[in-house]
Amino acid sequence: MADLTAFVVVAEERSFTKAAAKLGMSQSALSQIVRRLEASLGLPLLNRTTRSVAPTEAGAKLLDTMAPALQSLDQSLASLSEMRGKPAGSIRITSVEHASMSILAPALARLLPDYPDLGVEIINEYRLVDIVAERFDAGVRLGEEVDQDMIAVRIGPDFEMAVVGSPDYFAGRGRPQTPHDLTDHTCINLRLPTSGGLWSWPFAKDGRELKVRAQGPLAFNTITLHRQATLAGLGLAYLPSDLVEADLAQGHLERILADWTPPSSGYHLYYPSRRQPARAFSLLIEALRYKT
Secondary structure, X not given: OHHHHXXXXXXXXXXXXXXXXXHOOOHHHHHHHXXXXXXXXXXXXXXXXXXXXXXXXXXXXXXXXXXHHHHHHHHHHHHHHHHHOOOOEEEEEEEOHHHHHHHHHHHHHHHHHHOOOEEEEEEEOOOOOOOOOXXXXXXXXXXXXXXXXXXXXXXXXXXXXXXXXXXXXXXHHOOOOOHHHHHHOOEEEEEXXXXXXXXXXXXXXXXEEEEEOOOXXXXXXXXXXXXXXXXXXXXXEEEEHHHHHHHHHOOOOEEEOHHHOOOEOOEEEEEEOOOOOOHHHHHHHHHHOOOX
């Protein structure tokens, strides 16, 4: 079982380096485990190159079988641990940076001190994650991004986005009056990990929707770097308004195109409909549930 678990982690991470770090062992020890498993089965499970690791046909079939089985086993063990009287176990969540900062972190700060045996791991990324295949207990995304076959719990209100820049930037470059004007400005972009492309900025006004592929020399995968670069006058950014609320109030940033940025639909925690929430997971849901 330990060998199979090690294989699943390598196959999901597509990397011996990342899998070894996740499992807390050396790469050489992990490589030996996988080779031992392949020898016992008499089949190659992974194709290895100097740059990548990918399951073979046999490996993909084993992964499809083992990943859900291991997740079910984890849930069973977590439910048994709760027979001790106190909720315990580890909960893995895939989220995005803004939701983690504004919703998850404050809720966990209130919840965890009362439950020392409860652990929560949050992985921030902007790709849409298959939480079943990658063995997450839950995910956090905007409401419209959640698949219909998932149970979704609203954990935050609708919120506004804002296009912002520094006073020094606007003094030198002028102020865009419409989204189309952004093509003549330096914009700070968000790199999408799945496609490798850049996120297009969405706008809407009077029933008209459009997306602008903003251009500029800077691209990040974290909104905190977007904010820092914008404060430094390096370009315009499209950010959650609460992230820059203090900067706007203090005059460090200025907002443009406010009538073109409609509210987003708020964050939801989602998980598979077939999952029976353990007590620890139920506590987390209630700690996060948005109350109007």
